[in-house]
Amino acid sequence: MTRDDDSPAGTSAATRAGYVALVGYPNAGKSSLMNRLVEQKLSIVTPLAQTTRERVLGIDSRDGVQMVFIDTPGLVEPRYLLHRAMLYAATEVIDDADVVLLLVDAAAGMPEFSPDVLRLLTLAKSLLVISNKHDLAKPAQLETVRNWSRERFGLEPWEVSALAGTGIDELRAEIARRLPESPFLFPEDDISSQPVRFFVSEFVREAAFELFEKEVPYSIAVKVDEFRENSSPLYIRATIYVERPTQKAIIIGQGGAAIKRLGQSARLKIEEFVGGPVYLDLWVKVVPRWRKDPLQLQRFGFSVPNPEKNA
Ligand SMILES: Nc1nc2c(ncn2[C@@H]2O[C@H](COP(=O)(O)OP(=O)(O)OP(=O)(O)O)[C@@H](O)[C@H]2O)c(=O)[nH]1
Ligand SMILES: [Mg+2]
Structure with missing residues (x-):
């Protein structure tokens, strides 16, 4: 980037x-x-x-x-x-x-x-x-x-x-x-080595922290499933994973009102970041106890130290 x-x-x-x-x-x-x-x-x-x-x-x-x-x-x-x-x-x-x-x-x-x-x-x-x-x-x-x-x-x-x-x-x-004398470690125009899709999932989490209370934002993991680079607006499909059906119901809200607000807020953050229009397609899925599950954590991109000791 x-x-x-x-x-x-x-x-x-x-x-x-x-x-x-x-x-x-x-x-x-x-x-x-x-x-x-x-x-x-x-x-x-x-x-x-x-x-x-x-x-x-x-x-x-x-x-x-x-x-x-x-x-x-x-x-x-x-x-x-x-x-x-x-x-x-x-x-x-x-x-x-x-x-x-x-x-x-x-x-x-x-x-x-x-x-x-x-x-x-x-x-x-x-x-x-x-x-x-x-x-x-x-x-x-x-x-x-x-x-x-x-x-x-x-x-x-x-x-x-x-x-x-x-x-x-x-x-x-x-x-x-x-800092030591050294050639640059990255091209000088780079602002991060992490892909835009990582930042997209983080902005969805930030929006969730702003909209939901108590344990709900902590129970969320976000994964970008599709990122159509050449589409205009930029099309992004992402899944929000939660641990319980009650959390899923909160995130979706009455008649989908909450997820609509979440999508709007996250979309504005992503648009500011990428500097252009974005179509954000959000889905919600339940994965019970993902925060305690070594395989799920690895699937979401976390490095898990000694997973067998902590399952
Ligand atoms: N008043 C004041 N608030 C600050 C300052 N720096 C950060 N904050 C606020 O402190 C809160 C936490 O800031 P973050 O930057 O998320 O802190 P963090 O250390 O990254 O937190 P974690 O990622 O949860 O470990 C936010 O509400 C910030 O706006 C500061 O210099 N002054
Ligand atoms: Mg922080």
Whole structure:
């Protein structure tokens, strides 16, 4: 996938490039910060925790520096197999990243990471603690994050607001300084390595988070079944999987009213992303307990660690 402007980005001798992981508790603002850093709505954002379930890759190439951001699911205490897959997706990148951004929601309590996660973080090649939601946090809360960051990691946190956009340019410059000299890892016009159909399914999930309550959005997985690239409007057929017939009934609504609203909302998000008209054909199917089923999770594209131990 490529970006539609053609900003000049140097690919000459002294370019820098590398992977930058965004990790932290659910709801800390990881996806918001990545969208800010790449200046594009790539990763879905909602007020609810555990929105991001898989890694989302966003690429920013400018001024001879290519940053390949990896947004991750929150570092959760796993309660079922989907959580284990999410935690795996988040921790696996810490090891490989050139720079790890550890996000903390400064307006909330300090995170308590498991010893395994803490060890991974302290072994990161280059770690930055990011105190996010600066706009929301009280001075005493910001001080708490500073003390926490000094005690745990011996680091001064970077104070930013992903929502207001403050501190972002300074942070980007600091990340650039920490990346190794390297040729670009992706073509400089690319904004992600993930296919458009991945982002389509994410925008359907984001719309579902905005329309439905309680466990319903968490019970949803979305798979694009058909994507007619050359049609106009762009034709997309997708299936929404839920765990129970009652959830299916909620998503469809009285006389199909709810799924119509969901389709309209998701279509607008997808149209903004692809920059053209879209025909979105949504279907709903029940797959009992898919969040606990290793085969289903793999079918939906999750990497499941040791599935036989968790069935
Ligand atoms: N006030 C304020 N809100 C923010 C800021 N950054 C993010 N938020 C809000 O915090 C909520 C969570 O943001 P996300 O970007 O989805 O957080 P996340 O860490 O990706 O969450 P998960 O994917 O669930 O782990 C959303 O309602 C955001 O609008 C910030 O700097 N200030
Ligand atoms: Mg997220």
